[in-house]
Amino acid sequence: MDPCILVIFGGTGDLTRRKLYPALCNLYREGLLPEGFAVVSVGRRDLSSEQVRETVMDSINEFSRQPCSCNLEELEQSFLNRFHYYKLDFADSTGYGHLKDFLEELDQEYNTAGNRVFFLAVAPEYFSEISNDLHNHNMVINNGSWQRVVIEKPFGQDLDSALVLNAELRKTFGEQNIYRIDHYLGKEMAQSIMVMRFANAFFEPIWNNKYIDHVQISICETDGIGTRGGYYEQSGALRDMVQNHMMQLLTLVAMEPPVDLSTEAIRDEKVKVLRSLSVKREDVVRGQYGEGIVDGQRLKAYRDEDKVAPDSNMETFAALKVFIENFRWAQVPFYLRTGKRLPHKYAEILIKFKKIPGVLYFKDSSLNPNILTIRVQPDEGIFLKFNTKNPGPGQTIIPVSMDFYQHEIDGFNSPEAYERLLHDVMRGDSTLFTRWDEVEYSWRFVDQIERWWHTSNEPIPIYASGTWGPKEADLLMKNDGREWFGPTKS
Numbered sequence: 001m002d003p004c005i006l007v008i009f010g011g012t013g014d015l016t017r018r019k020l021y022p023a024l025c026n027l028y029r030e031g032l033l034p035e036g037f038a039v040v041s042v043g044r045r046d047l048s049s050e051q052v053r054e055t056v057m058d059s060i061n062e063f064s065r066q067p068c069s070c071n072l073e074e075l076e077q078s079f080l081n082r083f084h085y086y087k088l089d090f091a092d093s094t095g096y097g098h099l100k101d102f103l104e105e106l107d108q109e110y111n112t113a114g115n116r117v118f119f120l121a122v123a124p125e126y127f128s129e130i131s132n133d134l135h136n137h138n139m140v141i142n143n144g145s146w147q148r149v150v151i152e153k154p155f156g157q158d159l160d161s162a163l164v165l166n167a168e169l170r171k172t173f174g175e176q177n178i179y180r181i182d183h184y185l186g187k188e189m190a191q192s193i194m195v196m197r198f199a200n201a202f203f204e205p206i207w208n209n210k211y212i213d214h215v216q217i218s219i220c221e222t223d224g225i226g227t228r229g230g231y232y233e234q235s236g237a238l239r240d241m242v243q244n245h246m247m248q249l250l251t252l253v254a255m256e257p258p259v260d261l262s263t264e265a266i267r268d269e270k271v272k273v274l275r276s277l278s279v280k281r282e283d284v285v286r287g288q289y290g291e292g293i294v295d296g297q298r299l300k301a302y303r304d305e306d307k308v309a310p311d312s313n314m315e316t317f318a319a320l321k322v323f324i325e326n327f328r329w330a331q332v333p334f335y336l337r338t339g340k341r342l343p344h345k346y347a348e349i350l351i352k353f354k355k356i357p358g359v360l361y362f363k364d365s366s367l368n369p370n371i372l373t374i375r376v377q378p379d380e381g382i383f384l385k386f387n388t389k390n391p392g393p394g395q396t397i398i399p400v401s402m403d404f405y406q407h408e409i410d411g412f413n414s415p416e417a418y419e420r421l422l423h424d425v426m427r428g429d430s431t432l433f434t435r436w437d438e439v440e441y442s443w444r445f446v447d448q449i450e451r452w453w454h455t456s457n458e459p460i461p462i463y464a465s466g467t468w469g470p471k472e473a474d475l476l477m478k479n480d481g482r483e484w485f486g487p488t489k490s
């Protein structure tokens with residue numbers, strides 16, 4: 001792997017502490033960092049590199065998926081000492097010249113050859129500014145070295161603002177050097193979807209409207225919006241979760257087999273799914289959490305959260321029924337559901353198969369259909385439900401299940417999404433990042449729903465915290481003779 005310096009803008013922020021530092025430590029332990037490597041945390045506060053190293057240690061101890069079992073002295077020598085701090089006000093362009101000099105000095109020390117990953121873990125309003133300043137100070141040059149930029153979500157607020165942001169970034173970076181993060185793509189089971197479909201003889205032949213009744217994709221959370229009221233008031237569940245994470249899972253489930261496993265071939269197929277999406281106004285449901293009592297604790301309503309307007313109409317829950325208008329999926333509904341303050345935190349893709357012809361055993365219409373669930377989290381795995389004969393005399397048929405837990409593979413402890421993503425950026429593999437046209441088409445889709453919601457004067461349905469969202473979401477299913485499945489249980 002090429003050597004490089006990882007420059008984290010927003011180096012003192014939450015994402016860096018919770019995700020990036022622990023991910024780097026795990027990559028180090030697995031021997032997945034390049035020989036020539038250094039990290040520069042860029043932030044506005046007055047800190048020393050020593051203090052940053054302490055924060056790195058603390059964040060590993062607090063948030064890493066595996067305890068810090070390495071030899072501390074060695075860790076210090078070969079890992080922690082590579083972390084540096086650089087104080088910079090992102091909005092003050094004069095500081096970038098000095099940053100450039102600083103990075104060039106580090107190039108000498110660590111043999112990093114001018115290669116850079118600029119990770120923008122900052123509020124979106126700084127994305128264009130930082131990118132322009134990097135350009136103006138000649139920090140993105142193509143003289144045999146490479147410079148890549150990693151952008152956290154949200155990539156715009158709607159299609160128009162995403163277009164503007166993209167144009168700004170493209171002044172400095174080529175499309176192949178822009179890594180738009182969707183951390184769901186870094187999750188192990190999201191990566192497994194294509195393997196499951198295209199590396200097995202028995203899934204793909206039945207993966208179509210002849211055999212599949214419908215698909216449900218749920219990303220449910222128990223937490224409220226916490227301290228993110230300011231952001232969430234501009235965003236809501238549709239922009240925060242549907243435009244990115246849910247659309248990405250949907251494309252992986254529904255895409256056609258790519259011509260090969262190259263980044264562009266895969267992205268081409270995902271874009272086709274996004275272009276084929278259709279939704280009707282009556283098939284979208286929104287909701288907002290009200291108060292509720294969970295485990296004996298009273299939880300406050302969204303409107304009482306910090307930095308939220310007392311009459312806010314922002315949705316914390318969204319459910320929709322969408323169709324993919326192509327040969328494979330015509331008439332198969334995809335039901336998507338996401339929300340805050342729901343009873344369980346989990347993310348799953350559930351595929352319900354059609355009933356087989358009503359002869360033989362299926363004369364009895366009470367028999368259970370086959371179900372396949374891809375558990376993205378918390379217990380990564382695949383669950384299959386099918387019918388068998390109840391052992392013993394008689395002909396009773398019972399549903400049974402086969403349940404594969406990912407961690408059963410040789411005690412495998414799945415890497416965190418950010419480990420895989422950071423590693424891929426350093427390797428120059430952008431398959432698990434979103435290409436511009438994926439962003440574009442998902443905004444087109446989401447924008448139309450935003451327009452429906454924001455041109456309506458209807459009050460937003462309120463659901464009690466700790467429940468499964470507004471009753472309208474259940475009706476969306478009930479009207480089709482279906483129901484939402486909760487988290488899969490063996």
Ligand code: BG6
Pocket residue numbers: 153221240347
């Ligand atoms: C983020 C959203 O992108 O994803 C958050 O902004 C959400 O609102 C989070 O809580 C969920 O991610 P995960 O990995 O915890 O399911």
